[in-house]
Amino acid sequence: MITSTPVGDWTWELTADDGEIRPVRAVHIAVAIWNELAKRNLAVPESKARILARSGAKLREIRLDASGLRLGPAPLAPGSDLTEAVAQAEALDGDFVLTFRIECPGWWLEPGGDHRAEKLFSIQAEVWGGDLLVVTLETYSDAWLTMDTRDREQPGVYAANAPRLAAALEGISALLGGAPTPGDENRYAAPSATGFKDLRNEGPAYVDAWGTFEGLDRASLLNARIPRSxxxxxxxxxxxxxxxxxxxxxxxxxxxxxxxxxxxxxxxxxxxxxxxxxxxxxxxxxxxxxxxxxxxxxxxxxxxxxxxxxxxxxxxxxxxxxxxxxxxxxxxxxxxxx
Incomplete structure (x- = not known):
């Protein structure tokens, strides 16, 4: 199942041991993570990204908002949309919080064929005060779980996809120099350092979580786009x-x-x-x-x-x-x- 809210997430924190963390470094790291996903077809070179810079004193004050940035095979090539936006972020002075987010289309595998989701993963790199970089990876698919988010066992789907996620997390951890901190157990699943915990014995937090919550999440997203009536x-x-x-x-x-x-x-x-x-x-x-x-x-x-x-x-x-x-x-x- 594909969900509107994350099935799970993993976080890495990097500190400025070797100098100030600038926007260009955060973007390069996020793109490197994107490439790790792409090696396993968990991301494809048709992604979109956004750079948002907010005042450090007043987070509601937007200093830069570059959205809809297209990431092709060479996203950091000279003259690309992303390179131009990074240059604008680098030109900012003073204290600001920078968020760089990539929405990643990708493929999940099933015994009967492969399927594409337009947001299989998202990558977010957030710079605080120039001395802390928080990187978060989120997934919106249950293809990595032994049971899907409607409580149905899926051995074939799990066998085809869980190793891909584990390999991607290992590659990202090597890139960032440490293992991730898994997100908390949520309505759908319980992340671990290598993917997700097997909930077949203890059971998920909710019965048929997708059936219980996804309809409400979808309705909220749709209703936000139209007048109330x-x-x-x-x-x-x-x-x-x-x-x-x-x-x-x-x-x-x-x-x-x-x-x-x-x-x-x-x-x-x-x-x-x-x-x-x-x-x-x-x-x-x-x-x-x-x-x-x-x-x-x-x-x-x-x-x-x-x-x-x-x-x-x-x-x-x-x-x-x-x-x-x-x-x-x-x-x-x-x-x-x-």
Whole structure:
């Protein structure tokens, strides 16, 4: 399963034993970590990054914000977007906190094939006062766990992916000169220095954590993109649903759905598609609100929205007729797996 919040994280701390830690050093270290992931196809050379510098005295005061930086095969080449942004950060004076973050698309492996997630990992390097560098690696996949985040054992997936993560952590630790501090056990898993603890004996912290929390996390991300309203369809149903697949340029971003038996309809993002799944989802939800304002039933709204889609930049319906799912949970499960 791919999650909206991290499944686990690892942290390394470096101090300025050999001089002040400048932005350029933090960025070079983060890119070196990115390369360690790329060696194992855990990152691909299509990542995006952001450099944010805030005043050390007032963290809300933004001194530099360079986002959407594209990281290609040579991200630190002269004249690249990243190199230009680093130069701007280096030119800053005074006390500031610098954060450099890379969102890493990558591949996880399954016995039936390989799958890509647009945010498999994230890398963050944060410089405090020029004398402390905190590096954090986060993952948004459960491919490294003996049990997935819905409590299903997955021996084939674990065998294919856990060694890749362990090798990456070992390579990063060698690069940074020490083992990581694993993050605390969370709703999904318990990180360790080499990956994750095996929770098959003691069990996870929550039963079906993905089913319990991911829907709430997704709803929060979607609702943050649209105005609040009480004039809309119910967002949950226990009945079977019908749905259309939303694609853009051949890539599935999510699904619009309607209950076959009650007053529910909505949009399910495909988490592996990353932020795009949520960005386009906002437009489709607003379209459903239009259908609601016309007094259409959920199934009639589904057909109306398919025939009256939002701007083409938000994707297109790919089926001629709606597909059937036995439940909303089954559709959400599919959207989180692939």
């Amino acid at each position: 009480e004039d809309e369809y119910e967002s949950y149903t226990e009945h079977p649903v019908r749905y259309f697949t939303i694609q853009r340029e051949g890539r599935t971003l999510g699904f619009i759905w309607a209950s076959a038996d009650d007053a529910a309809a909505g949009y399910v993002p495909r988490t592996a598609a990353g932020e795009d799944a949520f960005d386009v989802g906002a437009a489709w939800l607003l379209r459903l609100r239009e259908a609601y304002s016309q007094g259409l039933s959920p199934l009639a709204a589904l057909s109306w929205v398919a025939q009256n889609p939002p701007h083409p930049g938000n994707g297109q319906v790919v089926e001629d007729t709606p597909q059937d799912a036995p439940s909303l949970d089954a559709l959400e499960d599919f959207s989180g797996r692939y």
